[in-house]
Amino acid sequence: MSESGGSWDGLIARARGRLPSMVERFLSKVMAEPAYAASSLTAEDLRQRSVQTFTAMLDALRTDGDTTALTSLAESLGTLRARQAIPLDSLVRVIRLDFTVLWDTLSDPSLDADPALLVRHAGRVWSTVDTFVTQVQEHYLTERSAIQLANADLQRHYLSQLFAPVRPTxxxxxxxxxxxxxxxxxxxxxxxxxxxxxxxxxxxxxxxxxxxxxxxxxxxxxxxxxxxxxxxxxxxxxxxxxxxxxxxxxxxxxxxxxxxxxxxxxxxxxxxxxxxxxxxxxxxxxxLERWKTVARHQLCLTGCDLGQLVFPYLHMCTELEREKILKTVTTYLETGSLGDTSRALDCHRNTVLNRLNAFQKYTGLDVQRPHDAAAVILALP
Known part of the structure; x- marks a missing residue:
């Protein structure tokens, strides 16, 4: 074969005669893509889009090829797949299969293509598919952005009803x-x-x-x-x-x-x-991690500072005694155990009891009683 445009256009014309087999080969590869296999896309939808795509690509590959149909198809395909929530990476992988199927068909020995002619046009075949991928991706992202914006507006509308001043009916x-x-x-x-x-x-x-x-x-x-x-x-x-x-x-x-x-x-x-x-x-x-400070803050906002149940009365003892009592009470409230408290403070168990009793004497609160212990937990910083 010569290197003329007719030789290339003749090969494209012969490849068009293989369109049904190209489509079926493409579909067999597509169904191996997990996202497509798990989607709600029908075989008829995929087949119809495949026919349109390969037809438009072959038209674009002619010497006087027209890319109008391929450009239009990129917009409709990208928009549709975005609405169908097909993952973009899966969509791109599937479209790139077009090159494999196209090239396998064009280089099929039965089409009698000149190898040198194929080499000279390989870049054009790849560029046609790659441009189509880029256009589909652009329209996909545009549509996804529009969908996300619309969904966000809808969500805000209904969430505003949920958080309205009046409780929803x-x-x-x-x-x-x-x-x-x-x-x-x-x-x-x-x-x-x-x-x-x-x-x-x-x-x-x-x-x-x-x-x-x-x-x-x-x-x-x-x-x-x-x-x-x-x-x-x-x-x-x-x-x-x-x-x-x-x-x-x-x-x-x-x-x-x-x-x-x-x-x-x-x-x-x-x-x-x-x-x-x-x-x-x-x-x-x-x-669970912040309930004490949250509760303390809320009580203080209403004037119910539980610290007033403790600190004014501890001022009746010396500063050193007050420090030891508060350290013992805090440690006991953290451990809930006289033994653990005595070990943590390195003092005798009776010393711990004496300090807890002293705290009760000054404040009237017995931290060994759950009710009083809860009040003291909220009272102490």
Whole structure:
């Protein structure tokens, strides 16, 4: 064969006659891609798109090739696959199979192609497929951004109803659950971060490749809330995919909300825990870790400072005695054991008892009684 455009165009024409076999070969490769095999895409959909793609590519590869159809197809394919939630990396891998199928067909000995002609046009074949991949990817990302923006607006709308000043009615809760596609009676985790950190978490959510994780975001001024369904009934360790969202920052996690209606209270708890954290805090903090300071702060806000049950009365003893008594009481409340307290303070068990009795004499509070111990725990800094 000569090197003329006709030789190349003749090869393209002969390859068009192999279109059905090209499509079937492509489909057999596609179904080996896990994301496609597990998707709801039908064989008819894939076959139709394959016919369109290979036809447009062969048209573009002619000497006077026209890429209009291929460009239009890239937009529709990228947009459609984004709406179908096909992962982008899977989509790109599948489209790149077009080159393998095209090249195998063009170089098939039965088409009688001049090897030198194939070598000279190899770059053009690859460039055509690569440009198509790039265009599909651009339209996919544009559509995904639009979908995410629309979903975020919808989520904000319904979450604002959940956190409205007036508690939502049963009918409104049903509507919110339906719109967010969550079970109204399910369990939910709620975390709060500082607003600046919340922006970083949202970026991590958008870039996450994990599928199946549903995390709702809601801006509450100084704090950003993150809400997600959970199978847990009591808060333990966060799942790795969720925990990683808060790496390198402070986050407060409330007790599990049992039912959508209780997410309001969980959100209030998460914000209160977050407000209670020191400025240089980092890591995930739960109510179990901060309940003492949270409760102390809330009591003080109402004028119920439990420290007033302790410190004014301890001023009746000497400073040294007061220091020893408070150290003993604090250690005993941490251990709950006279023996452990005596060992921790390196003193006799009777000395521990004498100091606890002295504390009771001055304040009237017996820390060996759970009721009094709880008050003293909240009283001591």
């Amino acid at each position: 049963e009918a409104v809760l049903d509507r919110i659950a339906g719109a967010l596609r969550v079970p109204r009676s399910g369990n939910f985790c709620v975390a709060a971060t500082a607003k600046d950190d919340g922006m970083a978490v949202q970026r991590r959510i958008r870039s996450s490749t994990r599928r199946g994780d549903v995390v709702f975001t809601y801006d509450m001024g100084h704090h950003t809330l993150f809400i997600w369904p959970t199978a847990e009934v009591a808060l333990g360790k966060l799942p790795p995919g969720i925990s990683a969202l808060f790496d390198g920052m402070a986050a407060a996690v409330a007790p599990v909300a049992r039912g959508l209606a209780n997410v309001r209270e969980a959100a209030a708890a998460a914000r209160e825990i977050m407000t209670d954290l020191p400025m240089d805090s980092s890591g995930i903090t739960t109510l």
